[in-house]
Amino acid sequence: MMDGNVAASFQERQTGTLPGELGIQWDEVATGRAAGWFTVTQGHMAPNGFLHAASVIALVDSACGYACIASLPDGATGFTTIELKANYLATAKEGETVACTARLVHGGRMTQVWDAEAVNRTTGKTMALFRCTQMVLYPRG
Template sequence: MSENFAADFTERQKGHLPGELDIEWELVARGEARGRFTVTQRHMAPNGFLHAASVIALADSACGYGCVVSRPQGATGFTTLELKSNFLGTAREGVVTCRAWLVHGGRTTQVWDAEVRHEETGKVIALFRCTQMILWPKA
């Protein structure tokens, strides 16, 4: 089992968007990340439904945090090249969870998939695919 960096990322995100959305991390490890938030007014759109940006912030953070701990030795960071999302449902209350997993871990790119669910119903809210470019020190 890989080392779990969930507490480190929870602390690190304070004062940034994931912290402002009260995203909690259960697991941030090599090849996988799992997080969640409890739906509150801050996660909602004015139309009374879960804001797509709240769901994207959860999934993108899961993929990004997983990328950080899964990058090749010597890499200095990453940047997101592409984020694809398909929304299949919503939530108005309860807990929204995300599981992200590494699909491709190359030297120059990583590809992550993520699934966002409503915890109480088990229904899938959204599916994601993120491609990250691995950053290296300048030669």
């Protein structure tokens, strides 16, 4: 487990990857929680003119994944996602801000379960509810 808020290190680490390309910003990454956001641009949109669901998944899944890394038990080397689910309730328009918070629901030795909520900061509406299960990885041998 990592001590304190390590958001800046994750911000730097994501450069050149999908979260970085989507402009996701991190306010907090710590043991048991994460919080981040992005401002909707044309690059977040689907061809039908609505926010692409994958943009929201990139935010909430990254929040859960980054917080999972910050919450790994002693001896663990990483994790892999074994299940995820999202319920979409609303959308966002270009120029609006989508934010999320993720929290650890179950922190076991072999699995972690995370919940995240995406909110349109501009309208205050909950946009998506997300849950994922992570399998904790250990060195072989």
